[in-house]
Amino acid sequence: MHVRAGFLVATLVVALCPPVHAEPGPRDVARARQAVRDRAKELGTASAELAEAQGRLDRLAAEAERLVEAYNGEVVRLRQAEQAHREAAARQGAATTEVERARQAVAMLAAQSYGGLPLPAEYLGMLNDHGDHDGYLHRAGLLRQLGGERGLLLTRLRDAEEVAEILTTHAASVHAAQQYAAEAAERAKIAAREAVARQRRETKELRARRDELQRLVDAARTRAELLARRRQTRIGHVPLSSGSSMGDVAANWALTQLGKPYLWAADGPASYDCSGLTMRAWERAGVRLDHWTGTQWTSGPHVPLDQLRRGDLLFFGYDKNDPSTIHHVGMYVAPGLMVHAPQTGDVVRIASMWRGDLVGATRPR
Structure with missing residues (x-):
């Protein structure tokens, strides 16, 4: 794979930056165009493999979270x-x-x-x-x-x-x-423990494969394209709000937990799972929630996504039309952004709320 990536980079450099010489002839132009087509094809294949690996990681994380939340419900x-x-x-x-x-x-x-x-x-x-x-x-x-x-x-x-x-x-x-x-x-505890262990094993392998594919994809892009992609995926700092609503209190506190590790069934103060983080955040605002997405989903009125306020809870599930499939929760903190405890091996962080499995939002009370 590394040889292939190196070849890809070298070929792309040659294709995009040919040596300076006299006016290129028709054959030179044809070869350059063919090289671009070849690189585009290889790039498309690598991107597809990357998407497949990422999808597998997402499915593993969702299944582990589902079992963790099932355990929280049984507790x-x-x-x-x-x-x-x-x-x-x-x-x-x-x-x-x-x-x-x-x-x-x-x-x-x-x-x-x-x-x-x-x-x-x-x-x-x-x-x-x-x-x-x-x-x-x-x-x-x-x-x-x-x-x-x-x-x-x-x-x-x-x-x-x-x-x-x-x-x-x-x-x-x-x-x-x-x-x-x-x-x-x-x-439920045993099932969750086994799912998390399985996720850790397979995630390690898949992440290695994903990173290798990502290097291949990055190598096939121009510097400008690479910087643009990084700008699109990088999420900037979300400042604390000076607002005093209960949602602001919950959101501001959740943002103070950034960087703390994810640990299934944990509710702080050193580590959290997804519903443990949101439970403790709303506890700071004076609202008691269960450590379970099942009842957090029904902890208040459901809010249209175009009317979100800071502190609203965002829920994610296998079926967007079926709340019973919810397996993850995050907290809305700024337009398009949430703070959440993602999965085993990750930390509390800010991320885009726009995921394909977004089910809806709730405003606890």
């Missing part, structure tokens, strides 16, 4: 399941306490009915027979012996036991849901 759902389990366990504990209070009241009443004497062991067994239908009939017969008005205590005990049983079943169900969420989060 959000796990936290919700853990909270639901804590609440269910608290309700179950309160119901169990109420059952015990009701049972003690019934036992005390029975003892009083026997003149303050200890309740016979067989009666205590009847009262403490949890949830058993026959035990309930025994208790009912016992309390009929103790008096009809005081049968209300048995009703209280029975109702408390039924509530406790229902809440115990519910708590078990919520616990199972929590376990499932934990397992799903672990599976």
Whole structure:
């Protein structure tokens, strides 16, 4: 490849800068024109190979990001399941306490009915027979012996036991849901880790190939063309805004994180993934977001791209018409520009927002 690139450069120099000699004849002109056509053909082939390599890199990054965001979503759902389990366990504990209070009241009443004497062991067994239908009939017969008005205590005990049983079943169900969420989060974590590792391996090879092709393409261009291409792809400094809106606060803070490395599932302060960066930026503006593109997409009204303001979130997906395919998020900071945490091996940086997979924008609130 290096020999080919060297040949290409040498031939291009000869073609563009032929040695000075007498007026060229028709054959010289024909040869020069043919050389230009040959170089243009080689340049077209190299450019196509470069585009293919870059496309492969983009697909690898998008797939890794999709799995990272899937993991972030599972973590959000796990936290919700853990909270639901804590609440269910608290309700179950309160119901169990109420059952015990009701049972003690019934036992005390029975003892009083026997003149303050200890309740016979067989009666205590009847009262403490949890949830058993026959035990309930025994208790009912016992309390009929103790008096009809005081049968209300048995009703209280029975109702408390039924509530406790229902809440115990519910708590078990919520616990199972929590376990499932934990397992799903672990599976998503493993899938994300494997995708990032695969991306790193293949990216290293593809970047080497891409860089080689880029050198070939650059060698085939005139200096003026090369400088023009570099000017088009170079993104200048985006100054901090003096505005005080929440979007300005979020955007200004995000710009202070430039150069920090991308790390999947990270949310600062030393490194970030895409949704971790935007979450922390809007946190500085007083708006709480989940660490997940799935809910960040629905965190506020969707904004037309011709009405963007600093701080608006820009979302990217496999299908421009299907938000469920979103795998990346950045933050609008200036006309045509965003700040984002791109992918493994990269850093927080400013980039053009105009990508083919741009789905839409959201203004958090």
